[in-house]
Structures are given as structure tokens and as C-alpha cells.
Amino acid sequence: MPMYYFLGSLSGIEICYTAVVVPHILANTLQSNKTISFLGCAIQMVLFIGLGSADCLLLAIMAYDRYVAICHPLKYPLIMTLTLCFRLVVASVIVGLFLSLQLVVFIFSLTFCPAQGIEHFFCDVPPVMHLICANSHIHELSVLVAATLAIAVPFFFIATSYAFIVAALLKIHSAAGRSRAFSTCSSHLTVVLLQYGCCAFMYLRPSSSYNPKQDRFISLVYTLVTPLLNPLIYTLRNNEMKGAIRRVISRNYLPQNS
DSSP: OHHHHHHHHHHHHHHHHHHHHHHHHHHHHTOSSOOOOHHHHHHHHHHHHHHHHHHHHHHHHHHHHHHHHHHOTTTHHHHSOHHHHHHHHHHHHHHHHHHHHHHHHHHTTSOBOSSOOOSSSSOOHHHHHTTBOSOOHHHHHHHHHHHIIIIIHHHHHHHHHHHHHHHHHHTOOOHHHHHHHHHHHHHHHHHHHHHHHHHHHHHSSOGGGOOHHHHHHHHHIIIIIHHHHHHHHHHHTOHHHHHHHHHHHHHHTSOOOO
């Protein structure tokens, strides 16, 4: 099923972009001198922002998948073929990395103030932008454009898809049918709100609102907490998975009738 293919791809992307920063964070906790090279910081930012952008784009693709499944159920197997799903996943990764590479090359071509460190767990855009000595209006605009393409545009696509989905659900007279259709979308909507809420707060704002302590907390949410919660959200909303969990619990932990 395309839905499970997209879920597997989403999990893979989230594992990769978490692995980009978590090992370095853990290594720094064991060292008194917490450093990262200029090149290492640039590479880390390219991978983290690129894979994070791919995550946002993939969530938009999953919204389109739900739209086709609910609004065009008879054409769904013909539209959402495995070849198309593979191409969409690959395209999301390529576009995300391309946007990230363009932004990071521009940022690291600027002049940084000497003898300053990053007040952050890893090389993210807001703390690195805070170290730039030159006039940052054009730099802020470049970050805003990249964030708009990676966050705002996919979110608009998601909102449009769900507007058509809601219109289709209102035409379903059966309450059971509406509930069954909505159950396939609720987990995706929860993940979208978590992911896009944190990303919009971090990147779609002026640099004057930069707050190191607050940003570190938000970064932990979308770097560690959200990838951890996403599998749980999809698992607990999946009827087949819930049925399998019930069978395992009843077989192993509940007393059996003789």
C-alpha cells in the first residue's frame, strides 16, 4: 500500500536527520571542549536542513495520497502506483537537499564575527545567522525564501488537500463512513501540526526574536521528540496494529480460559 510505503520513507528520513545531530550532541556531552569545525558545521547544516525539508515535502505528498484515497477511491490504484510513490519520495529528498545546499552555501560565504561560539546543540540556521557581522536584511530574506519553499508552500498544499477531503466527507451520509475516512487522516494531521508548528516557529520569523534558551528547547522537540512520537501516533491510530497489540497482550498477559 502506498500509505505504508510513505510511512516507511518518512521513518527513514527522520532516522537520518536525527542521526546527523544526535551522535555529535552525545559526543559533546562527554567532552569539556565542545567544538565543531567550520566544514563540519556546514555539512551538518546541509544534511539536517535538507532532510528536514524533505520531511515536510513528504508530509505534503502524504496529504495528496489521502486526498486521492478519499476523493477518488476507484482511481486510487491507478494513480498512486509504486513507481509514482518512489519518484515522489526521491524528488522530495532531492528538492530538500538542493534548497538546503543553496541556503548553506550562501550563509557560509558571509563574514562571521571572530571569537564567538554557537549557543546551540548543533549547527542550525538561527544560531549561525546570529554570528554574522554584516547587515543581515538580505540574509534574513534568503532564509525566509528558503523556509517559505520548504515549509509554507507544502503546508498550503496540505491545507488545500484537506479542504477537498473535508468537502468529500461532508457528502458522506453515513456516520460510520465519515469516521472511517477521518481515522485515516487524523494521525497524519497530528504529525503535520507537530512538525510544521516547530519549523514555522524556528524559521518563519525575524532574527531579532532569536532566544537561545527557547530555541534550544524547540530544537529538542523537532529533533528528538517528534521523530519519537510519529511512529507511536501512526501505530495507535492504525486498526490493524491495534488489533495485533491486543492479540499479543491477550495471548501473553491475560489468563486463558481452560
